[in-house]
Amino acid sequence: MIRLENIHKDYGSVKANDGVNLSVRPGSIHALLGENGAGKTTLMKILSGFIAKTSGRIFVCGNEVDISSPVKALKAGIGMMYQEPMDFPQMTVLDNLMAGRPSGFFISRKKALHDLDRFSSDLGFSFNPASNPASLTLGERQQLEMIRLLSLGVKVLILDEPTTGITDLQKDVLFFSLRRLAKLGHSIILVSHKMDDVTSLCDEATVMRQGKVSGHFSRPFSSQDLLQCMFPSGGDVDIADDYQPGDPFYFLDQVTASSSRVVLKPISLNFRQGEIVGLAGLEGSGQELLLRVAAGVSHIHTGAIRIGDTPLTARSMKAYQSSGVFFVPGSRMEEGLISGLTLSDHVALCRSGHTLFTRKRAVESQTSRFIENFFIKASPHSLVDSLSGGNQQKFLLSLLPDTPRILFLENPTRGLDHDATAAIWNILKTRVRHSGSAVVFSSSELDEILQVAHRVLVFSNGELMMDRLCHDLDPHDIGQAVSGIKQTKY
Amino acid sequence: MNDTLILIVSGVIAGSCPVLFAALGETLSEKAGVINLSLDGCLLLSALSAFAASYQTSSLMIGFLAAMMTGALVSLFLGIMTLYFRVSQVALGFVLSLFCRDLAYFFGNAYNRLQGVEVGPLPIPFLSDLPVIGPSVFSHNIVVYLSFLLPCALWIYSDKTKAGLSMKSVGENPYAAYARGYNPRLIRLCHVIAGGILTGIGGAAFSLFLKAGWGRPQGCEGTGWIALALVIFGSWNMFRVALGCYIFSFLQIMGLLFQQWFSDVPAQVFQVAPFPLMIFSLVLVYFTNRFSETSVGRNQRKYRLFFLTARFLSKPAPSHLGKTFEP
Numbered sequence: 001m002i003r004l005e006n007i008h009k010d011y012g013s014v015k016a017n018d019g020v021n022l023s024v025r026p027g028s029i030h031a032l033l034g035e036n037g038a039g040k041t042t043l044m045k046i047l048s049g050f051i052a053k054t055s056g057r058i059f060v061c062g063n064e065v066d067i068s069s070p071v072k073a074l075k076a077g078i079g080m081m082y083q084e085p086m087d088f089p090q091m092t093v094l095d096n097l098m099a100g101r102p103s104g105f106f107i108s109r110k111k112a113l114h115d116l117d118r119f120s121s122d123l124g125f126s127f128n129p130a131s132n133p134a135s136l137t138l139g140e141r142q143q144l145e146m147i148r149l150l151s152l153g154v155k156v157l158i159l160d161e162p163t164t165g166i167t168d169l170q171k172d173v174l175f176f177s178l179r180r181l182a183k184l185g186h187s188i189i190l191v192s193h194k195m196d197d198v199t200s201l202c203d204e205a206t207v208m209r210q211g212k213v214s215g216h217f218s219r220p221f222s223s224q225d226l227l228q229c230m231f232p233s234g235g236d237v238d239i240a241d242d243y244q245p246g247d248p249f250y251f252l253d254q255v256t257a258s259s260s261r262v263v264l265k266p267i268s269l270n271f272r273q274g275e276i277v278g279l280a281g282l283e284g285s286g287q288e289l290l291l292r293v294a295a296g297v298s299h300i301h302t303g304a305i306r307i308g309d310t311p312l313t314a315r316s317m318k319a320y321q322s323s324g325v326f327f328v329p330g331s332r333m334e335e336g337l338i339s340g341l342t343l344s345d346h347v348a349l350c351r352s353g354h355t356l357f358t359r360k361r362a363v364e365s366q367t368s369r370f371i372e373n374f375f376i377k378a379s380p381h382s383l384v385d386s387l388s389g390g391n392q393q394k395f396l397l398s399l400l401p402d403t404p405r406i407l408f409l410e411n412p413t414r415g416l417d418h419d420a421t422a423a424i425w426n427i428l429k430t431r432v433r434h435s436g437s438a439v440v441f442s443s444s445e446l447d448e449i450l451q452v453a454h455r456v457l458v459f460s461n462g463e464l465m466m467d468r469l470c471h472d473l474d475p476h477d478i479g480q481a482v483s484g485i486k487q488t489k490y
Numbered sequence: 491m492n493d494t495l496i497l498i499v500s501g502v503i504a505g506s507c508p509v510l511f512a513a514l515g516e517t518l519s520e521k522a523g524v525i526n527l528s529l530d531g532c533l534l535l536s537a538l539s540a541f542a543a544s545y546q547t548s549s550l551m552i553g554f555l556a557a558m559m560t561g562a563l564v565s566l567f568l569g570i571m572t573l574y575f576r577v578s579q580v581a582l583g584f585v586l587s588l589f590c591r592d593l594a595y596f597f598g599n600a601y602n603r604l605q606g607v608e609v610g611p612l613p614i615p616f617l618s619d620l621p622v623i624g625p626s627v628f629s630h631n632i633v634v635y636l637s638f639l640l641p642c643a644l645w646i647y648s649d650k651t652k653a654g655l656s657m658k659s660v661g662e663n664p665y666a667a668y669a670r671g672y673n674p675r676l677i678r679l680c681h682v683i684a685g686g687i688l689t690g691i692g693g694a695a696f697s698l699f700l701k702a703g704w705g706r707p708q709g710c711e712g713t714g715w716i717a718l719a720l721v722i723f724g725s726w727n728m729f730r731v732a733l734g735c736y737i738f739s740f741l742q743i744m745g746l747l748f749q750q751w752f753s754d755v756p757a758q759v760f761q762v763a764p765f766p767l768m769i770f771s772l773v774l775v776y777f778t779n780r781f782s783e784t785s786v787g788r789n790q791r792k793y794r795l796f797f798l799t800a801r802f803l804s805k806p807a808p809s810h811l812g813k814t815f816e817p
Contacts, residue, residue: 070669071671088658088667090808091659099658104652106652
């Protein structure tokens, strides 16, 4: 029904899609699997007309079609449901359905109401046409979007991570409706990274990795093969040799929290002195939130946090810092450094204490010391904006006090090349060895976590799936935990 | 007593006319997602162009047309700059407001205290003979009658027509609107201009009958800012915005009357009373949004009365208000 031939999409020198071929049969549910950044969503946005391809051809029912806008895609019968619903939060459900429909000068809501009723009862949904999406759950907003696309005559339905953020019950309803649509002859493309969804629902699966198709499978699937195809590296784990954990000193007790993307289920944890802990999981699975919560940057709903015997729950960032808890944000320029200020301005801000005037010479000599000790390629007077990512990160680390008790780092090596990454970890490992501080970091690179961490925590959908020491670890277990299968604790 | 009542009602209706046009015009623009802060200066400039044009030609029609044209041009400029050149809506609107005001004073020097044409009353036959209601409601001029009809017309437009639906959708989520085949920037631009035209009529209403003539100050200064606040007070609903305009006008009239009745209270108290009320309503909007965001369902039962009142008074702004759409 749909055939994509040799699709390329370049963003500058980055190849998001690199010669992708894909064909989807009518009446089948086709999974598109892959890690974050594998190029799944890019490919689907090209197919639905939201972004323009660099080169390649798209065929629908054997005819080549030009899909250069979402409307043209809809005309070709292709509709996409995005992860974030594309709806109008404060217009009624009915008006959401109406917007974009062809009509005369005055709109008639009768036809839309009829469609809403027909498709809802067909697919097992239920809606109050006068409510608005802002008051609906994510799952319901998906259902609404689905009805809208179907009422416009869409034959190929693309769903981007539809099971993220919806309840199990809604997932059952969704799967039921998808099976029914497939039986009616629609083609469904499911973009996902959840093994469960794929094995229980789909007929075929295509795995993408680094912008290319790395495997094609059909029912019945073996999760093992799919995972092998998604995470081929697995292999060598450098066992951290110098692991001598001290006593637990930082405690999270039944902590819950939520962000716009994820709800954290109650988690109890402790961190030990001299330990490097890596937080893994797909983006938005809760590891970023836990990191921020533990560092005192985001607020918790319930539960308690303490360091030693000092309670930290709901206390200010300053209280955290004076107990030796420090946080280094992942977005270096947005949250970490102040654009437009020089290195020595930053040092003056962080280190000059309670004085009215900054002592210029002292600050400058301190900055020079940092630059020397941390091998930063810059002068005290260069603007932080002019530094490379690796140097910015090193400078951020240099601003931390010499003996923190625990450091929380958000994606500390994001976007850094091999050498810069090694330099950052050398600095951090030295700290751990000399001062016995603990380091907790998140990373989207599983390999990195396996290489440097002593202990790994894996999150999926706001839940802690695995908490294990790295040296007795099977990489497949991590893959399973990442895709939402709970692993027993050590 | 009847005379006072007639005075109040007819004063409220006539006095609310310009602010009604301006506030409803701004509502159109904001529903499409663009904050047009130039309202105040635009009112003054269109008041001048109405007066100048009608003075030169002795034609009221041309006066109104000139004012509408002025409003349209000012908002066209704002629309193009903010939508196509991504200039900040707030900064440009503010500066434009000041610029228009100065422009109006500069060109207005030649028309200071001149006697121009005025829109005469047009009592509606039979209806104007009714006791009390007749002289207070049905003895105004045609522009005032139009201001009665305007909220209804705009409600029909926004709720019943395809164009109205497209207006709301680009104000809510231009990306989704684009995905559905709309051209968000063009739709926004059209509604900004339509809002400017209505503002122009509001300005003409000042200089052609409510505060007829031109001077410095003209007397309409500040009305634009009030209209902006009233749009928020009315939570982007045509009827509630109109209600806000009438309440505001009522408070102004009462200010004048109270001034006569309680002569020992400083006049300023009554003159500024409407403003703290506006501030109060804005604070309420903020708190409702904040509470419903942070404690969904948890504390709502406890403060039920508060939530009910707050919910009646405030509805959230169009989701994409004031933000730039980058295709």
